[in-house]
Structures are given as structure tokens and as C-alpha cells.
Amino acid sequence: MGAEPIIRLDGVSRWYGSVVAVSDVSFDIRPGITGLLGPNGAGKSTLLRMMNGLAATSTGTITMFGEPVRDNPPLYRRIGVMAEHETVYDFMTGREFVLMMARLRQVARPAEAADRAIELVDLADAQHRRMGTYSRGMRQRMRLAATLVHEPEVLMLDEPLNGADPRQRVHFQQLLHRLAEGGTTIVLSSHILEEVEQLAGTVLLIVNGKLAASGGFRAIRAALDQRPYHVRVVSDAPRRLAAAVLGLESVEAVTVDPDGAIVILSRNVRDLQVELPRLAQSSRIGLRRVEPLDDSLESVFGYLVER
Amino acid sequence: MTSIYLLTLRQLSGRWRLLIIALVSALPPLVAVMALYSSSALSVDAFETAVLGTLLAGAAAPLVVLAIAAAALGNEVEDRTLANLTLTPVPRWRIVAAKLLASITVAGPFIAASAFLTAWVAFLGDATAALAVTVAAVVGVALYAAAFLWLGLVSSYAIGAGLLYIVLWEGFLSGFVSGVRLLSIRHYSIAVMHALDPRRFAAGPHVAPSAAVLISALVFAGFIMLTVRRLRRMDVP
Amino acid sequence: MAESVQAGRAPGTVFDIGYRSYAGRREGRGRGRIAVFKNGVRTALGLGRGGRAKILPWSFLAILTGIALIMVLIAGAATRFAGPAGAAKMDLPSHVDYYGIASILLFVFAALVAPELLCRDRRERTINLYLVRPLTGTDYIAARYAAGLAVMLTAVWLPQIILFLGLTFDAAEPVAYLRANWLDVPRFLLAGLVLATFTTGLALLTAAFTDRRAYASVFLVGLFIITAPFTAGLASDIQGPAGQWLSMFNLTNIPMHVNDIIFGEVSDVTKDAPAGKLPAAVLVGWYLAWTIVPGLVLWARYRRLSP
Numbered sequence: 001m002g003a004e005p006i007i008r009l010d011g012v013s014r015w016y017g018s019v020v021a022v023s024d025v026s027f028d029i030r031p032g033i034t035g036l037l038g039p040n041g042a043g044k045s046t047l048l049r050m051m052n053g054l055a056a057t058s059t060g061t062i063t064m065f066g067e068p069v070r071d072n073p074p075l076y077r078r079i080g081v082m083a084e085h086e087t088v089y090d091f092m093t094g095r096e097f098v099l100m101m102a103r104l105r106q107v108a109r110p111a112e113a114a115d116r117a118i119e120l121v122d123l124a125d126a127q128h129r130r131m132g133t134y135s136r137g138m139r140q141r142m143r144l145a146a147t148l149v150h151e152p153e154v155l156m157l158d159e160p161l162n163g164a165d166p167r168q169r170v171h172f173q174q175l176l177h178r179l180a181e182g183g184t185t186i187v188l189s190s191h192i193l194e195e196v197e198q199l200a201g202t203v204l205l206i207v208n209g210k211l212a213a214s215g216g217f218r219a220i221r222a223a224l225d226q227r228p229y230h231v232r233v234v235s236d237a238p239r240r241l242a243a244a245v246l247g248l249e250s251v252e253a254v255t256v257d258p259d260g261a262i263v264i265l266s267r268n269v270r271d272l273q274v275e276l277p278r279l280a281q282s283s284r285i286g287l288r289r290v291e292p293l294d295d296s297l298e299s300v301f302g303y304l305v306e307r
Numbered sequence: 308m309t310s311i312y313l314l315t316l317r318q319l320s321g322r323w324r325l326l327i328i329a330l331v332s333a334l335p336p337l338v339a340v341m342a343l344y345s346s347s348a349l350s351v352d353a354f355e356t357a358v359l360g361t362l363l364a365g366a367a368a369p370l371v372v373l374a375i376a377a378a379a380l381g382n383e384v385e386d387r388t389l390a391n392l393t394l395t396p397v398p399r400w401r402i403v404a405a406k407l408l409a410s411i412t413v414a415g416p417f418i419a420a421s422a423f424l425t426a427w428v429a430f431l432g433d434a435t436a437a438l439a440v441t442v443a444a445v446v447g448v449a450l451y452a453a454a455f456l457w458l459g460l461v462s463s464y465a466i467g468a469g470l471l472y473i474v475l476w477e478g479f480l481s482g483f484v485s486g487v488r489l490l491s492i493r494h495y496s497i498a499v500m501h502a503l504d505p506r507r508f509a510a511g512p513h514v515a516p517s518a519a520v521l522i523s524a525l526v527f528a529g530f531i532m533l534t535v536r537r538l539r540r541m542d543v544p
Numbered sequence: 545m546a547e548s549v550q551a552g553r554a555p556g557t558v559f560d561i562g563y564r565s566y567a568g569r570r571e572g573r574g575r576g577r578i579a580v581f582k583n584g585v586r587t588a589l590g591l592g593r594g595g596r597a598k599i600l601p602w603s604f605l606a607i608l609t610g611i612a613l614i615m616v617l618i619a620g621a622a623t624r625f626a627g628p629a630g631a632a633k634m635d636l637p638s639h640v641d642y643y644g645i646a647s648i649l650l651f652v653f654a655a656l657v658a659p660e661l662l663c664r665d666r667r668e669r670t671i672n673l674y675l676v677r678p679l680t681g682t683d684y685i686a687a688r689y690a691a692g693l694a695v696m697l698t699a700v701w702l703p704q705i706i707l708f709l710g711l712t713f714d715a716a717e718p719v720a721y722l723r724a725n726w727l728d729v730p731r732f733l734l735a736g737l738v739l740a741t742f743t744t745g746l747a748l749l750t751a752a753f754t755d756r757r758a759y760a761s762v763f764l765v766g767l768f769i770i771t772a773p774f775t776a777g778l779a780s781d782i783q784g785p786a787g788q789w790l791s792m793f794n795l796t797n798i799p800m801h802v803n804d805i806i807f808g809e810v811s812d813v814t815k816d817a818p819a820g821k822l823p824a825a826v827l828v829g830w831y832l833a834w835t836i837v838p839g840l841v842l843w844a845r846y847r848r849l850s851p
Contacts, residue, residue: 474765
């Protein structure tokens, strides 16, 4: 892979007083769809905002096409950004909004570009209504049209599928894939695993402001699966259950707690989910409570860091 | 830049807002008319101080401009729509200029009309004097707009600071302490008034016209530069 | 653990991840009202919200107290140089005059406090958070009014108390001064209450009609600053009852006339106002109208609110 990265982050940190939002993040973004994945509050939005120059870094540099992103207005001809929150003017019609964005981005033929963009998001019949009357999904789509109207080379989307209905979701995914195939570099952030799975080729996992994992999505998923899960089971007959459970393929080890619960160590929770109830039923053991003890991205990060 | 200018015009021209501004602007001429028909005639000096200096330049104009100019950028920050303007290749100074011009376009005509009518009535149809007052008022509007545009961008608590400035600084102190006049927008515009029509306004304490014009230009440019600088360095919501 | 097996689908499991419902004591509406009140006071004074929020309200309090301190110093200096008899002849500013001097500042202070109390909640729609509790709209507005009043009373009474203490200790014989002037205390307390309720009511009423704090503040200050010279100038020109009634619309003077009645002497601010010549009952009645009606309109506006 000899191509120059489109966006390069180098030692980027951002803090607000004594709160560190992003901590020493370095990576390259290449053409295609990159997903920023992480729990809420992990620093994805801050990172995204620094990448498009809206926010400053406390330390570190961010360059796009070799140029700094901060305080570089001409660069915005090539970038499209869609924020997480509402940014539309209620008193404007959808068309006026997209048209204004086209003009501000110095598009050669704003009217045509606006038509194209509105067609792309399938809002041609609502474009002359005031955006105050739009539903939330329509506003989001119109914002997307405004983001795409100048055919940017880089697209940055912060939680673009927030509140989107299933049909919009499919439409959106198809659109993004089309754009990526056409050469657009897309960075999108989300806290939903499945969304990122369906869209992104490369994933950057951000936890507590730090880069926890990066690379191909499948590879990360595999790494997650290799990590053994702890599942705590409270039952009517713990020792008998423990003995029976040891016979399951998906179980690596079993511990018996002094309070009578058993803790199962398993590398394959999906199979365990199926096998455990079946086993309990056939052994006539009542299961009172089954809870995973470490099912969070945080623990995943911890595991990955320890490794 | 035209797009931003037109956008801001639309943002600032709410129905109720314009109505209230119109009412406020109508007060000084009304007072002038009533003063004309009252039994006790006011001397030029007293009238100038009371109505033009205090009511118009010291109260109506700055308050109207505060409400408009602080909202021009302040509302964008509060509503988090400022990114629409900054994520574009438009140079930052053009954004600021468009916002400033739009503020002056909305507030200006009301204050100008108010000033012209007031002076015309008070000075019994003396067009030159009325024109002098109008130009001075517009200069005042421009200066206040630049200052409050910056204030609105910097902080949402800015309104309080702006009000304090209007009430205390312009209202009280600059009337009493002559040194403070050098830092008072109200007095700049009064000085411009004097400069334009010396036969009518020559008497009375005021800042030297040449100094006022120079300082006005500096203050105007200064606030614009401050606003541009802030726009470039801030974290846009 | 719950199992759901539907025709043709694999069994699913719901894990119990330890949610517990609140089992403690539940307080009533009264507690809710107190909470809204406390929150109002804290918001108005910028407590718990970082340095920037504190600058304005505390500066105002400092200036208001400063004025009282200056008056104390002047009185002290006068007594020292001219002797008690000479000082008495000088007609130094006293409690009555304090309100006259500080009134414009109090009005601006109210213009800043009231919008903080009401506008924020409506704009950010957090008012719904209050209304979904056992609080009604009436509870909310009553608590906010109380909070506004509490803050204004502090701003009004604190300097006067300092002034009184200062004058007492300045006097050649503090005990004699106390005995001669103890009536001043209930007087300025009552006068302060008069002033505080007037400003709180009007300020909150304005804040109830707009969502943006800025507009409310500017409108209020404009109302006070502009009506003052406008009506004052006109009223002195127009003689007779018409002039007196016009002078009644000088909003800044409405509470001042009542204060004059309380103190039994006319302050500098109101001595030129033609309205002063109207009978006391009219002045008090007018004041009550301007204090009670805004309160009622406020109540009407908020009582019907539901989440």
C-alpha cells in the first residue's frame, strides 16, 4: 500500500482544563470507508471535529492532502462535514438551504448541483417546503444533500444514522458504498457495532480518548472473539451444573463461587448461549440468573492493551 | 458573501423584533415634537444633551444595535449553526463583514430615520443640522455594531457586559469624567455631529472632531479584527 | 432469565445485568419546590457553573455594596471634619437616597437575573424535566419567582444593612444613634421589599415572553432606561393632572414614590417628579397594580404548561 494517506494524525491530544478528551492518537486514513467506533463519551466527536478543523488540537498535528486542516478555509472545497446535531435553519426551504451551501462552497453551477444532491437523497418532492415542517429523518437527509452538494473528496459524518429508520439506513449504506467506490474518502463515527460492521472496511476503536484498536474489521472481531468471556450463572444445583457444563465445547473453565454461583470461562459465547439452556433443561436444573461479567468495549480495550 | 448577508438579514428580521425596534426608534422624534409644543422652550444645548445625547445616542441606538448585532453571530453560536458558515472556503473576514453589514442594514435605517426626524423637528427644518445628526447617528450605529458583533461572538454572557457598558459607561461616567469620553462611542458620534455642522453645534464640551474621526475608524477596524481573530481561533460548536 | 422461542427461530436469552429499582424514601411536592427554588438561586448567582458565570452577578453585588460603603465613608469623614452638628446640616445621602442612587443598577441586575431563571429552561426544553415530576407549572413559576425575589432582596438589603451598621459605628455615640434611628431598619427593609418585588415581577414577566436571554435583558433595560427620561421630560413640560399621570409611567419611579411614603421624606430622584403630588393612596395603588398584575400574568402563562 504505497499510496499517501489522505488524512494523517500525529500525536493528537485534546484536553479541556483537567479533562482529557483525546489522548495521543496517531493514525492514517486512506480512501474507502473508515469507521470511528467507540462508546458514548469516548472522544469520537472531538476527534472528528479536530479532523475537520472545527476544533483545535491541544498538541499534535492533523494534515489532509498534506495541508493543515486548521485555519485553512480553501481546503473546505474538498471536504464535506455532517455534524451530529441539527444545523438547519427552520425558516428556509430545503432547496434554499442546499443552494446556499452550494454557493458558499463556490460550486460552479449551484442550481444544478443542488438538484443533483436533492435527487440523491430522494427529497425532490419536499424541497420547496420549509425545513421547520420536515420530520427528523428528512432534515437529516437534507443535511446530507447539503454536505454532498459540492462533491467533496473527503466526507466526515458524525453519527449519521442517529434516528434513521430502516429504509433510510439501507438507502444510506448504498449511497456511501457508491461514493466510496467512486473514490471518496469517508470517515464516519458511530457507537453501534453493527452499523460500522456493515459500512466500514477499516475501523478505529476509541475508548476513553485513546486509540484501542485499528485495522480491518474482521481482524478486530476475531481478536474480540478470542478473548474469553466470564459468565456468572446462579442455579438450583451449582455443582451438578458445573460438572455438566465442563462437558460443553464452548466452555474453557468453570469456577465455583463461595456464594453458590458458578463462573464459566468461555471463548464462544454464541454457542454457550444456545448450549447452556439446553443443558440445563435436559439435566432438569433451574437457571435463576445468567449474566456476562465483562461485556463492554471498555473491558475489550483493557484486554487488548494488556496483550 | 452575499449569501451570508442575505441569510443574516432573514435571521435578524423577525416580525416582533422589527416592531419593537420601530417603536423604540419612534420615541426620540415624538419627544422632540412634544417638546416643540410645550410651554417651556429648551435651549439648543439642553435639547442636544437631553434628547440627542441621552435618549437617542445614549439609550435607543446602543440598545437597538446591541439586540441586533450581538444576535448576528451570537445566535449562530447558540443554535450551533455557525459551522455552516465556517466549513466553507469563504475567508473569515468576509463572513464577519457580511454579518456586520447585515446588522447595520437592519438597525441603521431605524436609527437614521429617528435621528433625522428628531433633529428636523427640533431645529425647525434645518436640513444641514438634521443631516449632520443623521450621519453622526449612523456612525454611532456602525461603531456599536462592530463592538457588539464581537461581544456576541465571544460569550453568551456578553449581553450583560454590553448592558453594563451602555448603562454605566456611556450613561453615567462619560457624562461626568471627561477623560472617559475618549473611550465612549456615544461621544464619538456626538463629535462627528459637531464636526459636520459647526455653526449649530460648535459650543459645548466635546471631543475634538479630528480625534473622534480617527479614533472611530480605529475602533471600528479594531473590533472587526478582533472578531475575525476570534472566529479563526475558536472551537466552532 | 427469560427465554423466547418462536416458531422457526433460535431461542434467545435475556440477561439480568443487575438493574435495581429505587427502594428509598420518596419525598413530596414540597421538596420539589424547594429544589427548583434552590436551583434558581444558584443559577442566578452563577454558583456551580464555573468562573465566567459568576463575574456579572457578583460584580453587581460588589458595586451595590461598594456604593453603600462609600456612603459610610463620606458620612464618617463629614462627622470627623465638621462635627456631628455640621454633618447633620449637610444633608448627607442616607437610606432613602441609597435606593435612588442604586435603582438603575438594580434594574439592570434584575434584567440579567430573570432571563437566567426562565429563558434557559424553555429554550433548552429542560422545563419538561420539571413538569414530568409531581410539580405543576404553578409550582415551578412560584419557586422561580421566590428565587428571583431572594436574589433581589439580597442585592437590596445587604448594602442597606452595611450602611446602617456603618452609620451606627460612625456616630459619636453609637447607642444614642441606634435609639434615635432604629426605625430606619424596618423602613429600609420594607422599602427594599417594595423595590425587589417590583423589579422581580416585571423582569420575570418579560423573560416569560421570549426564549433568548439576550432579547429579554435588552428589552428590560431599554424599558427602564428609555421610559425614564422620556416620561420625565414630557411630564415636566405638560402641566397639571395630565403631566402627573404621564409621570406615573416613569417605571423607575413607581417603587420610589412608595419608598418616599415609607420614609416620610422625598428622595432626590423623585423630588422633581410631578407624580409625587398625587395622593399616597393613588401612588401605592398604582405600585400594587404594577407588582401584582405581572405576577398574575406570569402565573397564567405558566400554570397551563404540561410536559
